[in-house]
Structure formats: C-alpha cells, structure tokens
Amino acid sequence: MELSIFNDASKDKSMSIIEKWKEKLEGSGILVVIGGHDSPSPRGVGYSKNQAIAQSSGSYLCFLDSDDVMMPQRVRLQHAAAVQHPTSIIGCQVRREPPNSTERYTRWINHLAPDQLLTQVFTSNGPTVIMPTWFCSRAWFSHVGPFDEGGRGVPEDLLFFHEHLRKGGGLVRVDQSLLLYRYHPGAATHSVLETTIWTHRVRFLEEWALPHWATFTIWNAGRQGRRLYRSLTAGSRCKVVAFCDVDENKIKKGFYCYEDSQERPKPRVPVLHFRAAQPPFVICVKLVSVRLGHVWLGQPQGQEVVCCVHQEAAG
Incomplete structure (x- = not known):
C-alpha cells in the first residue's frame, strides 16, 4: 500500500505532522510519497488531488x-x-x-x-x-479525466x-x-455557491435526460418549478407542456406566464392538477415529498420521473 500526500501551500504545522506520520507508516511497510508547494496561496482541491494521483503509482x-x-x-x-x-x-x-x-x-x-x-x-x-x-x-x-483545476x-x-x-x-x-x-x-x-451548482445540474439534466423526451411536465408550479423553467435553454423550454401541482390556488390561476421572455406573445404554460398531468415528469419538490409523488404518479405503470430538486435543508 502507498500513501500519496500533496500539501497545497498550508501555512500551519501540517508538514511536521505529515513527516511524523511518514516515519510511522513506513515503519509499518507503507510507502509514503509527499509533494506540495509553498506558493502564497493554495491552488485548489482539484489541482491537489490531481497532483497526489500523478505522483503515486498504485x-x-x-x-x-x-x-x-x-x-x-x-x-x-x-x-x-x-x-x-x-x-x-x-x-x-x-x-x-x-x-x-x-x-x-x-x-x-x-x-x-x-x-x-x-x-x-x-x-x-x-x-x-x-x-x-x-x-x-x-x-x-x-x-x-482529471479533476477540474479551476x-x-x-x-x-x-x-x-x-x-x-x-x-x-x-x-x-x-x-x-x-x-x-x-x-x-x-x-x-x-x-x-448554490447558483454554480444549480447551473451545472440544469445543464446536465438537459444533456442527459431531456433529449430523450419530446415533451415533459414540471411537477411544481411554485418558485422552484418556475426557476427550473427559466433556467432551461430555449429548446428545452419549448418541450415543457405544463406545470402540475397540488396547490388549488396555483391550479385555479390556470397558467404561468414567462414574463422575462423576449418572445411575443410571451409563453403561457398551463398549470394542471397533478392527476390531469401527463408524464414524463421532472419533479421539483422536497425529497420527502417525492416519496408521496411516487404514489400519486403510479410508478407501477412505468411513468418516467426525474427527481431534479431537493430544497430541504441539508441539516
């Protein structure tokens, strides 16, 4: 076994701790490879992991x-x-x-x-x-491929x-x-930032799931469902045939108008009761609610679902 450590410009006592452990580990037959740099600032997690991998041999x-x-x-x-x-x-x-x-x-x-x-x-x-x-x-x-070194x-x-x-x-x-x-x-x-993660997630959704569907329904006519709709590229937005929800107030309104659109007339997407909606679905609700959604959607009938958003606090 080999231990590869890369010290990304730490300014504390990390190196002295590493050296002590190197002696202990090599005394037990574990090869220890140490790399690093002492630049004024660290170069990041991706860079450090790539360097630790490059200097190792396992x-x-x-x-x-x-x-x-x-x-x-x-x-x-x-x-x-x-x-x-x-x-x-x-x-x-x-x-x-x-x-x-x-x-x-x-x-x-x-x-x-x-x-x-x-x-x-x-x-x-x-x-x-x-x-x-x-x-x-x-x-x-x-x-x-290597980790991103941004x-x-x-x-x-x-x-x-x-x-x-x-x-x-x-x-x-x-x-x-x-x-x-x-x-x-x-x-x-x-x-x-949460916005950075959101952008990558939406782009991956568009790349990996949405190309397989001619149309789809966004489950959630509230803030998160509308945010997803606005974050989609124009080509993906055109595939959204409806929002669906359980909230009677949202359903009674009948539609969502995309006010920021440059199109004329501005897109108006129907808001339906979930029982009237057609699959496939992109679910934009808390994960605890998605379990209920599996019951509502009748998963045994094979309806397609992508769980896209989990807004429940991580704690």
Whole structure:
C-alpha cells in the first residue's frame, strides 16, 4: 500500500505532522510519497488531488480528505468491489462527526437504494456516492479525466461525477460505515455557491435526460418549478407542456406566464392538477415529498420521473 500526500501551500504545522506520520507508516511497510508547494496561496482541491494521483503509482485510488478518518477494513472491502465493478466509482456508508451534523443528508448518503444511486443524481445533494468515500481504478480515473483545476468555488467532484456518468460509469456503495466524515464550517465544499451548482445540474439534466423526451411536465408550479423553467435553454423550454401541482390556488390561476421572455406573445404554460398531468415528469419538490409523488404518479405503470430538486435543508 502507498500513501500519496500533496500539501497545497498550508501555512500551519501540517508538514511536521505529515513527516511524523511518514516515519510511522513506513515503519509499518507503507510507502509514503509527499509533494506540495509553498506558493502564497493554495491552488485548489482539484489541482491537489490531481497532483497526489500523478505522483503515486498504485493501480487503484482510494481518496481520503485530511480531516476524515477511514476504518481499517475500508481499502480491502472497496478494492474487492472495484475488482468486481472496474468501471464504477465505489463508495461506502459514513458516520458523521459531530454525530448530529447534517442528519438528513447523512441519512440520504447511507440509505439510497442501489437504483437510486443513479436516479437521484439530479438532486441538490450532489453526487449520490460522495467524494470523500470514492475508490476506483487508476485506469478508469484516467479514462474519465482529471479533476477540474479551476480552484476555489469550483465543484470539481460534481463535474468529475457528471463526466463519469457521461462515459458510462457505474455507481456502487459498500453498505458498511467505513469513513468518519467530519463536518466543519471551514470545509472547502462551502466555498461553492448554490447558483454554480444549480447551473451545472440544469445543464446536465438537459444533456442527459431531456433529449430523450419530446415533451415533459414540471411537477411544481411554485418558485422552484418556475426557476427550473427559466433556467432551461430555449429548446428545452419549448418541450415543457405544463406545470402540475397540488396547490388549488396555483391550479385555479390556470397558467404561468414567462414574463422575462423576449418572445411575443410571451409563453403561457398551463398549470394542471397533478392527476390531469401527463408524464414524463421532472419533479421539483422536497425529497420527502417525492416519496408521496411516487404514489400519486403510479410508478407501477412505468411513468418516467426525474427527481431534479431537493430544497430541504441539508441539516
């Protein structure tokens, strides 16, 4: 086993800690490779991960953020899964630290069914197999491509995740808690704006799901459904045949007028009761409500659904 560490211009005592651990680990037979730079400012998460991969030599990559702790059996179990699924990203269940931080998000990470790892890739929670748990072959990583090196504010994990799916990659989770996933306000993930993530999600929805549909209905005539409609390209907006909702006040109005449109007359999209709406659907409601939506939509009849938005707070 080899440990590859890249120090992205840290200004604290990180290097002295790394050196102490290098001595301990190499005494146990683990090769430690250390890289880094001492520029005035860091170059970002994507750059650092790419450098750590480039300076390493193993056939498989097991990612670990410096503030997390992995369990002793993690590499063994995820490696076994990666051998069985060579073109997949392998994740695992996690335990949060502090224990009650992001409780709903942690439950979502740990309890998605295998098919939901794919069907819920459009939700605002981001990758269904979260980056701190990733394990994959070096060959597959090289096929998908390096992480985006745009630096602070770039969701490099989401962009890599989308590219992985574009190239036909699979998603597998080892259903054991193999990582202590630490939460703290200074984490790099908090530097990514919600609007940035929203834009990438909508573009991926348009690329990956909407081309297969001649028309579709947006489930939610409220703020989030209208936001999605406005965020679509003109070509995708033309496919929206209706909004649907359960709110009688929205339904009674009868339509949504896209006031910001340059078209004349301005587009007016019907607002229907959900029982009158036609699939396929893009659902723009809280994930807790989507479960009800599965009942309303009659999933056994095979109606197509994309869960696009999860506005429930991550905590």
